[in-house]
């Protein structure tokens with residue numbers, strides 16, 4: 366059914382356009398020049414955060430949208446860091462779909478880069494530059510999808526909303542998703558959202574998996590604070606704050622909380638096993654076998670830490686602070702524990718277990734400011750997930766679609782907490798691209814071919830969910 370529908374929409378799009386010039390303009394190869402032009406222009410606009418200056422991208426997007434007759438609206442807490450929203454109206458029979466991407470990027474150390482980080486240099490089949498994989502790839506795919514749907518003139522059964530948001534990489538003042546959700550939610554309220562998150566993996570020249578994030582772990586960092594008597598370093602004290610803190614950090618850093626799979630991770634490991642070598646498959650399948658689970662988990666901890674993290678709430682010591690001189694016993698010592706809880710974690714119980722484990726009245730646990738709300742996973746059996754799955758199978762032939770839980774946190778957390786089922790997607794990368802040239806690296810780059818496929822994937826999924834059948 367879906368395949369037949371896709372074929373008919375494509376026929377409509379390519380053949381049903383009134384002007385003959387549009388027939389050629391709407392073939393996928395002829396979208397490439399425009400896609401690349403926008404992508405390079407967006408990468409060339411330096412929006413490193415701080416200070417962001419996302420207004421420069423907003424100005425660019427406003428012009429592009431206006432030239433296709435699409436009005437857009439700025440929403441700004443800080444005029445230099447606005448968010449931009451545009452909407453294609455549907456007939457209202459279904460609730461909207463929201464495509465969002467952030468316009469800021471992390472900073473650069475220019476001298477570490479082999480190319481101009483804001484040059485969008487084309488080299489060896491890649492586009493190089495800050496933001497090429499985070500998040501100007503999604504921004505470009507969203508923009509092209511939005512423009513192509515508008516140009517097709519297709520009747521929509523739900524609104525399609527385009528959101529270019531500021532301040533994702535660092536948002537201490539709340540200019541981005543927080544501002545939109547708290548103050549202008551009506552402008553972006555939707556049944557479904559598509560954002561950055563997972564991506565597709567290339568192996569031996571073909572796209573082996575397409576991962577769609579349905580949920581993520583939630584940051585709930587704490588500070589461990591040990592206090593004791595200050596004094597001279599030549600006189601040992603039983604209440605030495607550094608010693609007490611070190612002991613607490615050791616207990617928390619080596620604590621392995623219970624493994625707990627949810628609907629997403631259960632399906633992820635089962636499907637991954639189905640396309641893995643017999644040895645790997647046996648390991649993923651044995652996670653739920655009480656006899657063999659411990660050995661499998663141990664292997665993942667050593668060799669596949671990203672998978673290991675997906676099994677449980679994790680508590681990772683990341684910062685230590687104590688002392689003012691080699692001969693001074695400080696009265697206080699502090700550590701930061703980066704806790705990432707599973708979406709269904711019982712936080713008060715976890716904190717109580719932590720305190721019991723530390724078991725030291727000299728050490729207190731102080732919660733750090735909350736940056737992301739807890740939200741239930743978005744469903745795997747929704748129309749949006751199915752549309753993404755079908756689009757992936759269509760565009761990346763022979764691939765396997767996996768639902769994913771992100772270990773990191775994204776702006777989807779705020780949307781899910783407001784009831785918007787949100788899915789994270791990204792373009793296809795090799796493992797070398799992921800590991801050596803990934804997000805925030807000094808050699809960030811995106812395969813040019815992956816950009817074009819990603820636009821086609823996004824267009825296919827959003828058309829499927831929004832165009833009237």
Ligand SMILES: [Zn+2]
Nearest residue numbers: 499500533561
């Ligand atoms: Zn990002």
